[in-house]
Amino acid sequence: MSSEEAVTEASAAKSVSDLTEGSEVVLADTEDPGGAQFYRTHQAQVARAVPHVPIADHVRLILSEPKNEVIVNFPVRMDDGRFKLFTGYRIQHNNILGPYKGGIRYHHDVTLEEVKALASVMSYKCALLEVPFGGAKGGIRLSPAQHSKRELESITRRFVHDLGNNIGPEYDIPAPDVGTNSQIMVWMMDTYMNTHNQIDKNAQKRIVTGKSLASGGSRGREKATGQGVVYCIQEWADERGVRLDGCNYILQGFGNVGSHAAQIMSRLGAVLVGVQDHTGSIYNPQGIYPRKLIDHVNKEGGIRGYAGAEEINNDDFWSIESDICIPAALELQITEEVAKKLTAKLVVEAANGPTTLKGEEVLKKRGIEVIPDVMANAGGVVVSYFEWIQNKRSESWQLEEVDSRLLFMMKRSYHEMRAFAREHGVDNRTAAFAVALNRLNAVYTERGVFP
Ligand SMILES: NC(=O)C1=CN([C@@H]2O[C@H](COP(=O)(O)OP(=O)(O)OC[C@H]3O[C@@H](n4cnc5c(N)ncnc54)[C@H](O)[C@@H]3O)[C@@H](O)[C@H]2O)C=CC1
C-alpha cells in the first residue's frame, strides 16, 4: 500500500469511528470461516445430484445463487441508553414453487454466506416435500442470551420495519430457527400489521408461522420438526426391522428441535444416553429423562449441571455407545474426526447442514446411513404450511389432523427418496436433492424461458 493510500485508509477509518463514537457497531461479515464452508458444502452436495437428473442449463444457473439478498443495517437503543448497530439478512433463494419461506436465526455466528446456504436448503426441502413454497432464510448476528427481553423486542421490530415490503403473507413468510421462538414471531407479526395498513388483519397473521396458539399459530408446530425427525426414524426402523424400544441414541442440541425429538423418542421406548449443547456434554448409560432435562434447561439456560447424568468432555460425547445419532444444533458438526468416533448405525440430520464433506465420506466408508436435513427436519416447514393455510382460511385444526397430515407428507417423501436411492445406487442425500431438483426443473421447463 502506498503512503497516500495508507493515509486515505486511516482517515476513512477515523471518519467511521467519528460516526459511531459512543455506540457499539456489530459488524456484519468481518470473519466467516464457517458460513462460507457451509455454503460450499451445500453446493457440492447439490452438484452430486445433478448427473442423476436431467437439469436444463438455465435451471442449474438460476438455482446456483439466491434470487435476492436483502441486507439491512439498523441501530437499536440498548437498555443502557447507548445505540448498537445490527445487521439483518433475508436471503430469498427461489420462489418458482410458491412464496419464499424459511426461518430467522439469531446467533452470534450468523453471516451472509451461512444464511445463503440455509436459504438454498429451504428451496430443496420444500420441493422434496411438495410444500408449495420456495426457499428463504434470515438472521441477525447477535447472542440472544446477552440481550434483555426488551432489547430483543426492539431489535426484532426494527428488523421487520426495515425489511418493509421485502416480506409479505403471499411473498416471503419467516418462521423460527436457532435463537428465535414463537414470541419473536408474534412481535414480527405485530410489527408487520402495524406498518402495513390492511383492513383484513386476520389474513395478515400468515406473514409469519411458528406463532403461539393464542396469536394464530398451529397446534403441533412447536414440536413439528422434532416430530418429523422421529417419523423418519420410524420409517428407517420399519424398513430394516429395527426395534426402537430399548435402542440408545445421542443428541446434540437440546433446543426446540432436539428437546421435542427426545420427548417423542422416549414415548417409543428409545433411551437417550448422551446430550451435548453449547454449555457442555452429559452421559448416562441408564438413560436421561428428557422432561426433567427440559426443566433443568429452562432454569439454567443449558444442560450443564443436570443432576441425572455425568458431565463428560465434549470430545468424548461422539464416541458414546449408541444406535442412532441426532445432530440438532448447528452446521458442520460431524467432521471427519467426529465421524470416525461415532458408534451409531444411523445419523438423522435434525439440524441443517450438520455433516461436512469429509465427515460424510467417513460415514459412507463406515456404512453409517444418513437421513439428510432436507428430509429429516422438514416437519417444521410442513406444519408451517399448515399454519399458513389455517390463517388464510380462518381455521383451527386439531392436533390429530396436523399430525396425520404431517405423517402422510413425511412418509411420502421419505419413500420417494429411498426409491430413488435404490434405483440409482446413490446415498439418501443425493437422492433427496435429485427428487427436489427434478421437481424444480419440471416447473421451470414447462413454464419456459422469458426472453
Ligand atoms: N426450529 C425449527 O422449526 C427448525 C429448526 N431446524 C434446525 O434445527 C437446528 C436447531 O434449531 P432449534 O432447535 O430451533 O434451535 P434452538 O435455538 O432452539 O436450539 C439450538 C440448540 O443447539 C445448541 N447449540 C448451540 N451451539 C452449540 C454448539 N456449539 N455445540 C453444541 N450445541 C450447540 C444450543 O445449546 C441449543 O440446545 C438448526 O440447525 C435449525 O436450523 C430445522 C428445521 C426447522
Ligand SMILES: O=C(O)CCC(=O)C(=O)O
Ligand atoms: O417453518 C418454516 O417455515 C421454516 C423452518 C426452517 O427454517 C427450516 O426448515 O430450516
